[in-house]
Amino acid sequence: MDVSRSIRLAVDSGRVVLGSQKAVTLVKSGGCKLLVLSQNAPADLSRDITHYAKMSGIPLIVYEGTSIELGAVCGKPFTVSALCVLDEGNSDILKASRGA
Secondary structure (H helix, E strand, C coil): CCHHHHHHHHHHHCEEEECHHHHHHHHHHCCCCEEEEECCCCHHHHHHHHHHHHHHCCCEEEECCCHHHHHHHCCCCCCCCEEEEEECCCCCHHHHHHHC
């Protein structure tokens, strides 16, 4: 499964929230189906968001690329350290999380 393609499809056809602060808020409230974190996310963010995801039972995928690459996959001209999938749309990204 191509995780990059699945992320892009979720961004294009579903509902995805970009940004680490929004992701932390959504993960704390249990408001997302899946969390994607870039491989080079700041250590404190990675630690906190991983902790909250485990507490909330939200699957987490660590994207095997930088925040610049994750931003490009999302079709954005800026870095993306974290994103929350609210609705996967036509993507199979939730299946990828089961294998992660």
